[in-house]
Amino acid sequence: MNREPEVTTPETILRRSGYQSMEPVRRPSYWGVDLDPARRPGVPGHREPRPMANTRFPPEPQRGMPAAPMHGRTNKTMPPVFGTAVPLRGLSGAIRKYAYSMPDHDPSHWLLKLLGDRVDSWEYHAKKYLPLGLAVAGLGFILSSRASESRGLGRRKPRSLPVTRWGGEARRREWSRREWAPSH
Amino acid sequence: MRALTYEGPYRVAVRNKPEPRIEHPQDGIVRVTSAAICGSDLHLLHGLVPDTRIGFTFGHEFTGIVEEVGPNAQGIKPGDRVMLPFQIFCGGCYYCTRGLSACCENTNPATDAGTGIYGYSHTMGGYDGGQAEYVRVPFIGVDAEKIPEDVDDLDALPITDAFSTGYQGAEMCDLRGGETVLVLGAGPVGLFAMWSAWAMGAGRVIAVDLENYRLQFARDWLGVETINFKEHDLVTIVKGMTEGRGADATIEAVGCEASGSPVHRALGVYAKLEAGSPQAINFAIHATRKGGVISLIGAYGPPFNGVDIGTFMNKAQTMRTGQASVKRYMPHLLEHVRAGRIKPSTVFTHRCSLEDAPRAYHTFAQKKDGCVKVALFPNGNLH
Ligand SMILES: NC(=O)c1ccc[n+]([C@@H]2O[C@H](COP(=O)([O-])OP(=O)(O)OC[C@H]3O[C@@H](n4cnc5c(N)ncnc54)[C@H](O)[C@@H]3O)[C@@H](O)[C@H]2O)c1
Ligand SMILES: [Zn+2]
Numbered sequence A: 001m002n003r004e005p006e007v008t009t010p011e012t013i014l015r016r017s018g019y020q021s022m023e024p025v026r027r028p029s030y031w032g033v034d035l036d037p038a039r040r041p042g043v044p045g046h047r048e049p050r051p052m053a054n055t056r057f058p059p060e061p062q063r064g065m066p067a068a069p070m071h072g073r074t075n076k077t078m079p080p081v082f083g084t085a086v087p088l089r090g091l092s093g094a095i096r097k098y099a100y101s102m103p104d105h106d107p108s109h110w111l112l113k114l115l116g117d118r119v120d121s122w123e124y125h126a127k128k129y130l131p132l133g134l135a136v137a138g139l140g141f142i143l144s145s146r147a148s149e150s151r152g153l154g155r156r157k158p159r160s161l162p163v164t165r166w167g168g169e170a171r172r173r174e175w176s177r178r179e180w181a182p183s184h
Numbered sequence B: 001m002r003a004l005t006y007e008g009p010y011r012v013a014v015r016n017k018p019e020p021r022i023e024h025p026q027d028g029i030v031r032v033t034s035a036a037i038c039g040s041d042l043h044l045l046h047g048l049v050p051d052t053r054i055g056f057t058f059g060h061e062f063t064g065i066v067e068e069v070g071p072n073a074q075g076i077k078p079g080d081r082v083m084l085p086f087q088i089f090c091g092g093c094y095y096c097t098r099g100l101s102a103c104c105e106n107t108n109p110a111t112d113a114g115t116g117i118y119g120y121s122h123t124m125g126g127y128d129g130g131q132a133e134y135v136r137v138p139f140i141g142v143d144a145e146k147i148p149e150d151v152d153d154l155d156a157l158p159i160t161d162a163f164s165t166g167y168q169g170a171e172m173c174d175l176r177g178g179e180t181v182l183v184l185g186a187g188p189v190g191l192f193a194m195w196s197a198w199a200m201g202a203g204r205v206i207a208v209d210l211e212n213y214r215l216q217f218a219r220d221w222l223g224v225e226t227i228n229f230k231e232h233d234l235v236t237i238v239k240g241m242t243e244g245r246g247a248d249a250t251i252e253a254v255g256c257e258a259s260g261s262p263v264h265r266a267l268g269v270y271a272k273l274e275a276g277s278p279q280a281i282n283f284a285i286h287a288t289r290k291g292g293v294i295s296l297i298g299a300y301g302p303p304f305n306g307v308d309i310g311t312f313m314n315k316a317q318t319m320r321t322g323q324a325s326v327k328r329y330m331p332h333l334l335e336h337v338r339a340g341r342i343k344p345s346t347v348f349t350h351r352c353s354l355e356d357a358p359r360a361y362h363t364f365a366q367k368k369d370g371c372v373k374v375a376l377f378p379n380g381n382l383h
């Protein structure tokens, strides 16, 4: 970066072509309070290492089970402190556990974790709506068996194909593989 | 206790949950008095952060009263009024001893890419967050910062994340006075970045967003210039404003849900085939001058996305990145607040009880009702 930049004034700004703002720029009263880099807490980036206040190091290892397993880099050791929010469970838990068996520099680690998230939410919503779903299915079964009883046992019309929005009946797998291959 | 819980993409609810316990001798338990909703929480809400589990509690910006401390927590006692940096750090590792608390290596088993963060998925360690009545705070003696008597909770609250992040974003631009600084995103993080750019001597500060009410907020509060990229071709306008070159430095405070490219929105945000939309990064690369600095503070996840790295390389730009190492900024930003140079609570356009949080999430996510930022009060109103 240019170490000695031209200092822009509000006047030069107003002269410039693409000026958009409705109001003239006003520099606030606090302008430049931290202009001196020595006032910026993150500058310089590199300084003499020293422990923060109230640090006890190394930390005692936490007991119990981490909710997030350690990712699979073989030379990584378990950190002394970890979270325990929501333990792994169900199918999503199995997928996540498998994802964590891979190191975090492997993209599959992340893609599997995203899959685990989707499965977690399907599992949750399936469970949430299962009682309702069962009730509806049960009711449907009773009604349909009553209806078929009154129509005569077991005589079912062959299921008709759905009507598509192109008018005709949907064709079932009539296309051959070749139709879809690029023509040379 | 009552806590906000994740219920799958686009859904949160407030439910009963067991209270947190001390699990490590340096832990503490904090009774949360105020908690904010952050733009980062929207990435969680929208299912973009890997390993966000159903039943998990969000919230990484909060203040509270210390309720209980473990036997080895030093320098802190029950009753102290504190604010917590959003990340969890040990104070003594390679990174912590160098002030880089956002890189601590002792609090997250799940990945080397980030340290433990409250309420930020199991990828960030699996720690329940602060949008709840109580929260477990590891390394409480090291991490917690006491709030001075004369500073209100709501003025301290943004320092735990948005204000420190904006400040570090401006700091990474290495301003020496007079530069043109472009800030992408006029959300809370972007607004604090604009304030910080002025404080570090920027010659002009230009805010970019697609929400006119947010641009208006930026103009009214901070006196910056504004561009709505839906109404103008951003890069053309910025180059026109800077003698054809582009901004000296650009702060990207948008993150992985950026608008402006339907293709990237479809691939990254909806289909999740790339790690969110990189549109704001691409704006930054094109709107920054050759040799300029891009300060990337918007959040992105692994593993990959479509950044225009070729243009970046050819323009000889520098990119600086990172989560804010909040702890090192706390005393300095408190000094600015106490000196009356900024009133951070200005960003809280919406303030409500924890029970109203699900509604507040949607108002904030959909940019409705003039919402800039939300504060929640899990233990009853503050005043
Ligand atoms: N690095 C860190 O430590 C850190 C800390 C906090 C937040 N963040 C990240 O910072 C980002 C902003 O946070 P926030 O709380 O201000 O969120 P926010 O959602 O309120 O703000 C983002 C703003 O960007 C605007 N926007 C969308 N697409 C844009 C584009 N292409 N160009 C310009 N503006 C665009 C939106 O309209 C919105 O106003 C988020 O990604 C968040 O995760 C990072
Ligand atoms: Zn945040």
Ligand SMILES: [Zn+2]
Pocket: B089, B090, B091, B092, B093, B094, B095, B096, B097, B103, B104, B105, B106
């Ligand atoms: Zn550390």
